[in-house]
Amino acid sequence: METSRRNFLVKFGLALNAVAAALLAVPLVGYLTGALRGRAKEQAWITLGPLSDFPIGQTRLAKYENPFTVPWDGDTGRVPCWVRRLTADTFQVFAINCTHLGCPVRWFPESGLFMCPCHGGVYYADGEHASGPPPRRLYEYEYKVQDDRLLVRGGRLPTLAQGV
Amino acid sequence: MRRLQAIALWIDERLHLTKLFESTAGHTVPASSGSWFYVLGSGTLLCFVIQVLTGMLLALVYVPSASAAWTSLIFLNYEQYLGWFLRAVHNWGSNFMVAIMTLHMIQVFLFGAFKYPRELTWVSGCVLLLCTLGMAFTGQVLRFDQDAYWGLGIGVAILARTPVLGAPLTALLLGGPIIGGQTLSRFFTLHVFVIPGLIIALVTLHLRLVLSAGINEYPTPGKRVDPATYRDEYEALLKKEGVPFVPKAIGKDLVFAGFLLLAILTCAAVFGPAGPNGPPDPALIHTNPRPDFYFLPLFSVFALLPPYTETFLMLVGPAVGIVVLFLVPFLSGTGEKSARRRPVAVISVILIMLSLSVLAYLGTFSPWSPVMEAWSGAPTPVQLVKGRSPLALQGALVLQQKQCRNCHSLGGQGGMRGPALDAVATRLTRDQLIRQVLQGGGNMPAYGKNLRPDEVTAVVAFMQTLRPDYQPGARDSAMPAPAGAR
Numbered sequence: 001m002e003t004s005r006r007n008f009l010v011k012f013g014l015a016l017n018a019v020a021a022a023l024l025a026v027p028l029v030g031y032l033t034g035a036l037r038g039r040a041k042e043q044a045w046i047t048l049g050p051l052s053d054f055p056i057g058q059t060r061l062a063k064y065e066n067p068f069t070v071p072w073d074g075d076t077g078r079v080p081c082w083v084r085r086l087t088a089d090t091f092q093v094f095a096i097n098c099t100h101l102g103c104p105v106r107w108f109p110e111s112g113l114f115m116c117p118c119h120g121g122v123y124y125a126d127g128e129h130a131s132g133p134p135p136r137r138l139y140e141y142e143y144k145v146q147d148d149r150l151l152v153r154g155g156r157l158p159t160l161a162q163g164v
Numbered sequence: 165m166r167r168l169q170a171i172a173l174w175i176d177e178r179l180h181l182t183k184l185f186e187s188t189a190g191h192t193v194p195a196s197s198g199s200w201f202y203v204l205g206s207g208t209l210l211c212f213v214i215q216v217l218t219g220m221l222l223a224l225v226y227v228p229s230a231s232a233a234w235t236s237l238i239f240l241n242y243e244q245y246l247g248w249f250l251r252a253v254h255n256w257g258s259n260f261m262v263a264i265m266t267l268h269m270i271q272v273f274l275f276g277a278f279k280y281p282r283e284l285t286w287v288s289g290c291v292l293l294l295c296t297l298g299m300a301f302t303g304q305v306l307r308f309d310q311d312a313y314w315g316l317g318i319g320v321a322i323l324a325r326t327p328v329l330g331a332p333l334t335a336l337l338l339g340g341p342i343i344g345g346q347t348l349s350r351f352f353t354l355h356v357f358v359i360p361g362l363i364i365a366l367v368t369l370h371l372r373l374v375l376s377a378g379i380n381e382y383p384t385p386g387k388r389v390d391p392a393t394y395r396d397e398y399e400a401l402l403k404k405e406g407v408p409f410v411p412k413a414i415g416k417d418l419v420f421a422g423f424l425l426l427a428i429l430t431c432a433a434v435f436g437p438a439g440p441n442g443p444p445d446p447a448l449i450h451t452n453p454r455p456d457f458y459f460l461p462l463f464s465v466f467a468l469l470p471p472y473t474e475t476f477l478m479l480v481g482p483a484v485g486i487v488v489l490f491l492v493p494f495l496s497g498t499g500e501k502s503a504r505r506r507p508v509a510v511i512s513v514i515l516i517m518l519s520l521s522v523l524a525y526l527g528t529f530s531p532w533s534p535v536m537e538a539w540s541g542a543p544t545p546v547q548l549v550k551g552r553s554p555l556a557l558q559g560a561l562v563l564q565q566k567q568c569r570n571c572h573s574l575g576g577q578g579g580m581r582g583p584a585l586d587a588v589a590t591r592l593t594r595d596q597l598i599r600q601v602l603q604g605g606g607n608m609p610a611y612g613k614n615l616r617p618d619e620v621t622a623v624v625a626f627m628q629t630l631r632p633d634y635q636p637g638a639r640d641s642a643m644p645a646p647a648g649a650r
Contacts, residue, residue: 032336033336035335035336035338035339035340035346036332036335036336042341061447061449063447066341066342066344068340068341068342069342069344069345070340070344070345070346071231071345072229072230072231072232072345073230073231073342073344073345074229074230074231074232074234074345074444075230075231075234075443075444075445075446075447076230076313076342076343076344076345076347076444076445076446077342077344078445078446078447079342079446079447080446080447080449096446096449097317097321100321100466101317101318101321101322101466102314102317102318102320102321103314103317103318103453104314104446104449104451105449106449106450106536108567108570110539110565110566110567111566111567111568111570111611111614112613112614113567113609113614115534115536115570116533117451117452117453117533117534117536118314118318118453118463118467118530118533119466119467119530119532119533120467120530120532120533120534120581122534122609124609124613125613125614130604130609130610131604131607131608131609132532132581132607133466133467133469133471133474134471135471135474135475155341155342156341156342157317157320157334157338157341157342157343159320159321159324159325159330159331159334160321160324160325160330160475161324161325161326161330161331161334162324162330162331162334
């Protein structure tokens, strides 16, 4: 009798703890994976500035405040991108990140190339892969012109898994 | 005196310190293991203790926030009394920890100490290696400067290459849509709570295993490990030449620990802290991100792998390497211990260390990267423009102006991405030069759209003069050789 009651207590104790642990785990895991929720929403239209900032035929560096930031993001919330203006209303807006491993590509107007400082990736003026290890062309933002201002759709770090 | 003794006995009766000592620090070890080769494990542990001490003190000032971390590092360097020195000790402590740990691992491998019955000691050591590298990477991120920002970007870009799970894994690592405040907090938590906690637990296990399996005896060539007899042989050895670790065998550990500590302090005082370099502002794109030395070999591999193998090798390669490392004691858990009878083991160590060193060395000057300032900073050597025609001189200007020097060197200055051009005319004919410039190929971009015809003519005319010491120019074999040519 005594033994079986002890056995029961052990089993009951284990079961009770399992339930309690599961109840604890749900909010813990949920909190930890909170970053996965609402990922689809990480896109917004961002203004890059008046059209006059971008002369036709040139590629210029533009910066914007990322629309999804926390107040303690500091400088990291300021995201650069390359704006290439082809005609009065056609643009190409490239993410700064090399498609190889994310380093910042630099524009060289003299040779018309983007070069990456990390592993030697090179792209043509239109973002096409020119040489080096990058597996694809530069990431390109969707853009629109509104009230004489250039807007792009962005908000997340572009990677091979997910463009801008 | 007698009263003191009574107090000591009273305490010991309650805390069992004597017993604890006998079964831990005072345990019996083979006299042969009191060797200079056996000091590396305790050396690694000493480094860890230094890291914990300095880390706790640094955390008193450091602010783990993306907006303030960099400023707090600058404050530590220049305002906080002795802040620079503590940062330097923490930095050099980590350098030494990785180095001594690597040596410890090599020693354990070459001395066959992973063999029966110490397989799990090796496995726990492998996890400790991963934890230490994890500390090195997360620590590099906490030094929140440009290198940290873009180094983190490289990590994210690799993770994002994971099939199917790339995007969610990236979001989990970043804690947000971009590298920012939440990302730094995550790395702070890993660096300060999660991984050190794991290390403390694993070191405890590691030491417990050293005690329960006994420290490896100094290997004798020809003496093979046989699980059926090994334990008895080891017991017999302990009986014959066993000495208590404390105080008989710890002397060399103590001496090494002392010198190690002095070496760390000296390096810290002489070389100072690492960084931070520029603030972690992604808009400051004139940066040249490079990892700390432990990750230079990886950094180099990423540039040198054939691109089509890259994703596969980045994701699978390290995993395979780690699995092989874990399996070592299960693949060769018995037999010879002495390195003198294990040529494959010795050659493997030499090959691996040589590869890592060469890759790290390449990483220090990364010949695969364009030299961004070469076109405006590296002068054209005088002897290459002396006596050239106006057209060729114009071409020399084009070569400079169109940033060819970023990838091609002249007179040893410029990029090493493409071949040096000092003797290019001895390798390529005029037609081949024109084709190469216009169409690119062999990893060179095509310049057809960015050069006017007159610029192409000029730059090719210049390159045709680049044949030092009157070497003959390259000749099209379909054309008849000019008179007098070989």
